Amino acid sequence: MTLPRFLVIAVLSTFTTLTVVTAASDSSGNVQVLVRSKGPLTPDALAAISAIGSKVSYVWPEINSLAMMVSVSKMGNLMNSPYVDLVETDQETTVDSGDNAPSAGATPTLTAVPIFASTTPLQTWNQSMAQTTGSGFDGTGVTVAVVDSGLPQNWPDFLPAGSVDLDHAAGFSAEGKGSFLGTANAKLGVGGAIGLFPHGLAVSSIIVGFPSEFGPVGGAAPGAKILPIRVLTRFNSGWYSWYVAAFMYLADLKASGAIPGPMVINFSIQSRGFNARQVVADAIDYAISKGIVFVTIAGNFGPDPGSISFPGQLPEAITVGATGWVGQFSTPTWSFSPVPPNDPLQVYVPDFSGREFASDPPATRIDVVAPGSFVFGEWLIGPGFSEGREVAFDPVENFIFGTSFACPHVVGIAAQMLSKNPTLNQGQVETILRNTALSIPSSVADPAATGKGLVRGTLAVANTPAP
Numbered sequence: 001m002t003l004p005r006f007l008v009i010a011v012l013s014t015f016t017t018l019t020v021v022t023a024a025s026d027s028s029g030n031v032q033v034l035v036r037s038k039g040p041l042t043p044d045a046l047a048a049i050s051a052i053g054s055k056v057s058y059v060w061p062e063i064n065s066l067a068m069m070v071s072v073s074k075m076g077n078l079m080n081s082p083y084v085d086l087v088e089t090d091q092e093t094t095v096d097s098g099d100n101a102p103s104a105g106a107t108p109t110l111t112a113v114p115i116f117a118s119t120t121p122l123q124t125w126n127q128s129m130a131q132t133t134g135s136g137f138d139g140t141g142v143t144v145a146v147v148d149s150g151l152p153q154n155w156p157d158f159l160p161a162g163s164v165d166l167d168h169a170a171g172f173s174a175e176g177k178g179s180f181l182g183t184a185n186a187k188l189g190v191g192g193a194i195g196l197f198p199h200g201l202a203v204s205s206i207i208v209g210f211p212s213e214f215g216p217v218g219g220a221a222p223g224a225k226i227l228p229i230r231v232l233t234r235f236n237s238g239w240y241s242w243y244v245a246a247f248m249y250l251a252d253l254k255a256s257g258a259i260p261g262p263m264v265i266n267f268s269i270q271s272r273g274f275n276a277r278q279v280v281a282d283a284i285d286y287a288i289s290k291g292i293v294f295v296t297i298a299g300n301f302g303p304d305p306g307s308i309s310f311p312g313q314l315p316e317a318i319t320v321g322a323t324g325w326v327g328q329f330s331t332p333t334w335s336f337s338p339v340p341p342n343d344p345l346q347v348y349v350p351d352f353s354g355r356e357f358a359s360d361p362p363a364t365r366i367d368v369v370a371p372g373s374f375v376f377g378e379w380l381i382g383p384g385f386s387e388g389r390e391v392a393f394d395p396v397e398n399f400i401f402g403t404s405f406a407c408p409h410v411v412g413i414a415a416q417m418l419s420k421n422p423t424l425n426q427g428q429v430e431t432i433l434r435n436t437a438l439s440i441p442s443s444v445a446d447p448a449a450t451g452k453g454l455v456r457g458t459l460a461v462a463n464t465p466a467p
């Protein structure tokens with residue numbers, strides 16, 4: 001292959017490192033809380049509970065819960081109400097200053113990447129390591145809900161044509177109703193699916209692929225449909241109540257038949273906070289009960305024991321940690337080089353990836369690991385996305401880091417499995433992924449960080465039974 005020229009791109013360390021910093025409150029000192037009722041959330045129960053507060057933001061009768069504002073002076077009344085089972089303070093998550101950095105000697109800040117004259121999809125090292133191609137299935141018929149920061153208004157400049165479901169896209173963050181950048185391709189929801197923070201685009205690019213300076217780059221499930229659900233603001237912050245609202249919205253889409261095929265949720269968001277988690281967990285369980293497959297991250301709070309983030313610590317979640325390739329930077333073309341398959345010596349686990357406690361049951365917590373260090377994907381840097389792909393000097397294709405970007409590899413494989421057998425449920429997908437993973441010996445990486453091992457897409461799909 002002729003390599004006529006090189007493009008210098010930045011090595012960009014981008015983490016979704018979210019930390020609970022505050023509780024929702026208004027100027028009068030009212031605090032937003034998540035409330036679960038003791039029994040069914042009937043109209044009478046809702047009226048009695050909401051009368052104690054000042055404003056109800058959301059009502060979710062399916063899980064007997066609501067989000068509401070209440071004054072601090074009435075918090076005791078709310079907690080002691082005969083209608084109330086539990087009260088949790090709604091929590092905001094925001095960008096952590098973080099002290100994580102790429103590990104395993106990965107220190108370059110710039111690298112020369114060859115420009116390929118290719119019209120067929122290129123396979124990146126990370127898709128090769130996860131073995132996402134060659135199964136005979138590409139996720140066709142499967143919807144992947146990327147519950148994240150939404151997409152830029154001109155997403156067709158960055159993702160393959162026809163790869164996004166605009167009919168059901170929605171948002172639950174406070175960045176304006178619909179699209180404040182314009183109404184084109186925006187779904188009117190509580191905030192709309194259009195967002196300025198590029199994290200959701202980066203996740204989506206790993207799932208369905210993206211156009212690049214080198215030619216089209218393949219994704220883990222290029223036949224799947226991305227359903228953008230925005231729960232983060234342009235400042236990468238969100239509230240637990242928004243996450244619950246998003247999960248309930250998706251569950252209702254699935255239950256109503258509005259989206260008749262299989263659905264996978266990619267939730268590449270983490271939090272250190274565990275105070276307000278039961279209602280979030282209830283919403284996740286409700287979505288799973290409606291046939292949705294839920295995949296999330298081990299988080300970027302490693303390497304300490306017990307550093308798995310929420311909701312990755314939930315045993316019912318498919319939880320993904322991060323790996324890298326020891327061959328990174330070994331040649332000028334390493335970004336698009338095949339990784340030797342089924343060889344655990346090719347793997348390293350970056351320090352940032354979350355760890356289990358030694359006492360964690362083996363069937364829970366981290367399930368598998370996937371590429372999350374120096375992943376090649378789309379990350380936009382600049383004041384906004386309205387200028388199109390060429391944003392002055394701002395890079396578009398970048399190396400990105402974090403369990404956030406390990407997750408979509410596994411989501412894409414799950415989409416392939418569901419494309420083969422649409423009847424699979426959460427437990428079946430999790431079991432197949434775990435049983436087909438490549439075991440990583442303790443001499444290679446900390447067992448607390450690797451779960452059952454490196455995900456292997458082709459083997460997972462091959463072991464998926466026909467419906």
